Amino acid sequence: MLKKLEILGGYDKHGGKESVKSLVLEKGNIYTIVGKTGSGKTQLIEDIESLNNGEGITKRTILIDGVIPDDSFHQGYRSQFIAHLSQNMNYILDMPVVEFLKLRNSLQGHNNLEGSPDKLLATANMLAGEEIQPFQLLTRLSGGQSRALMIADVALNSKAPVILIDEVENAGIDRIKAMSLLIGQEKIVLVVTHDPLLALYGNKRIVLKHGGICHIIERTNEEKLLLNKLTNTHDAMETMRKLIRNGESIKGVNYIGI
Amino acid sequence: MITIIVGGAPASGKTGVLKHVIRYLQLQQHYPAVCKIDCIQSNDKEDYKSLNIPVIQGLSLNICPDHFLATNIIDIFEWGKTQKATHLFMETAGLCNRCAPFINRALNICVIDSMGSIKGPEKLGPLVSTADILVLAKFDLVSQAEREVLTHHLSLLNPEAFIIEVNGLSGFGVQRLAKYILNKGQSVDSLEEDQLRYSMPAANCSYCVGEIRIGRNYQQGIINRIIFEEEVEE
Numbered sequence: 489m490l491k492k493l494e495i496l497g498g499y500d501k502h503g504g505k506e507s508v509k510s511l512v513l514e515k516g517n518i519y520t521i522v523g524k525t526g527s528g529k530t531q532l533i534e535d536i537e538s539l540n541n542g543e544g545i546t547k548r549t550i551l552i553d554g555v556i557p558d559d560s561f562h563q564g565y566r567s568q569f570i571a572h573l574s575q576n577m578n579y580i581l582d583m584p585v586v587e588f589l590k591l592r593n594s595l596q597g598h599n600n601l602e603g604s605p606d607k608l609l610a611t612a613n614m615l616a617g618e619e620i621q622p623f624q625l626l627t628r629l630s631g632g633q634s635r636a637l638m639i640a641d642v643a644l645n646s647k648a649p650v651i652l653i654d655e656v657e658n659a660g661i662d663r664i665k666a667m668s669l670l671i672g673q674e675k676i677v678l679v680v681t682h683d684p685l686l687a688l689y690g691n692k693r694i695v696l697k698h699g700g701i702c703h704i705i706e707r708t709n710e711e712k713l714l715l716n717k718l719t720n721t722h723d724a725m726e727t728m729r730k731l732i733r734n735g736e737s738i739k740g741v742n743y744i745g746i
Numbered sequence: 747m748i749t750i751i752v753g754g755a756p757a758s759g760k761t762g763v764l765k766h767v768i769r770y771l772q773l774q775q776h777y778p779a780v781c782k783i784d785c786i787q788s789n790d791k792e793d794y795k796s797l798n799i800p801v802i803q804g805l806s807l808n809i810c811p812d813h814f815l816a817t818n819i820i821d822i823f824e825w826g827k828t829q830k831a832t833h834l835f836m837e838t839a840g841l842c843n844r845c846a847p848f849i850n851r852a853l854n855i856c857v858i859d860s861m862g863s864i865k866g867p868e869k870l871g872p873l874v875s876t877a878d879i880l881v882l883a884k885f886d887l888v889s890q891a892e893r894e895v896l897t898h899h900l901s902l903l904n905p906e907a908f909i910i911e912v913n914g915l916s917g918f919g920v921q922r923l924a925k926y927i928l929n930k931g932q933s934v935d936s937l938e939e940d941q942l943r944y945s946m947p948a949a950n951c952s953y954c955v956g957e958i959r960i961g962r963n964y965q966q967g968i969i970n971r972i973i974f975e976e977e978v979e980e
Contacts, residue, residue, distance in 0.1 A: 530916050534917075534921050535921070545770070572886070576887055579888075595894075634889070
């Protein structure tokens with residue numbers, strides 16, 4: 489199993505050398521990718537997925553545990569090197585949740601206890617606002633429930649060593665819990681986001697401009713303190729969301745402790 | 747010249763994926779050309795022309811587009827050579843899934859709509875089972891879990907195929923696909939005496955030649971009748 493990925497810099501859209509020569513991504517860490525639309529975020533992910541070997545548009549090179557992987561490397565992951573999760577994704581099969589989870593497990597060809605339907609549902613329900621019922625149809629899940637089930641599934645079931653989360657914001661799920669669940673799985677987690685809370689949650693921020701990696705920003709202590717504050721605000725918002733959902737009134741300005 | 751045949755259901759994303767592949771090949775100093783086969787008029791030709799490559803369009807009109815391609819493929823190939831193309835792409839009109847337009851001397855790509863095919867990829871028949879590359883388009887709309895299930899089913903239908911997810915809008919996955927085409931594509935001088943990978947349908951009935959009236963009196967030629975279960979029980 490892969491321990492670290494290294495990206496050796498190539499060229500940006502203007503043909504200039506990328507200012508970052510080497511970037512090491514290690515298991516159990518969260519890296520956030522930030523930059524404007526068209527700054528090369530998708531291309532960077534693609535270079536990783538295709539294990540670019542100094543060719544392609546950017547001429548970046550990807551090293552796995554320090555070496556250039558050979559052609560057979562991809563087959564080990566059955567074309568699933570990166571597990572994707574994005575805001576636009578939906579479930580399409582009109583099948584009860586538990587039936588689908590059983591089907592998925594049977595195809596994996598291993599009795600992965602981690603990903604047993606019960607465990608998966610319980611994990612998803614930790615993240616979702618409203619509890620997912622085992623016999624609910626996949627297609628009838630709410631946006632938040634779908635997202636929760638997808639995150640739980642990617643964390644527990646996917647064999648892919650790299651997880652890419654693309655702009656999963658405002659999805660009605662507990663983002664912080666989702667992130668900590670993913671960190672616990674010994675995977676490399678890449679998060680493309682514009683949300684300050686999620687961006688600061690990563691250990692490192694990869695900044696893209698004109699198709700090249702222009703900065704790697706380590707999270708500072710100051711930012712970590714800020715993250716705590718933002719998390720408190722986030723928790724307060726969550727509490728308030730719950731109260732409102734439950735049909736309660738919010739009493740007084742200090743009620744939820746902002 | 748390397749021949750690449752691209753098939754798949756209507757609106758599955760063939761043109762979207764192909765345009766990205768062509769742009770990538772152009773960046774790598776190759777010279778692609780495209781032949782688009784359609785049944786009825788479409789705008790795809792203009793779409794491809796915007797890439798500044800040689801394009802021709804074949805309209806099969808009242809003939810099955812796969813038959814049309816089979817009868818014209820050598821001429822199309824010779825046209826590609828006169829254009830000095832390094833890669834000749836033939837995009838066929840997606841139709842009934844009964845057969846596949848694929849031949850032995852080409853790299854054959856089947857584009858699959860992840861949204862529509864997840865329930866029954868086996869319905870795509872020989873298009874899936876005889877292809878060299880299976881491209882999953884619109885994958886960004888479908889959950890990771892369902893895609894893994896779909897990929898698994900496809901690999902049972904065609905264990906040899908290279909399966910890849912490509913986003914025809916953002917171009918994600920195109921780099922890997924194009925690299926595969928560059929590595930695996932076999933350059934040939936002629937398609938003379940080559941073979942189809944799958945036979946075309948045995949059908950030559952009165953409707954094939956323009957009959958429009960319904961009724962047993964008007965039916966001639968090779969006809970298959972539906973079997974109703976009651977009839978079987980009798």
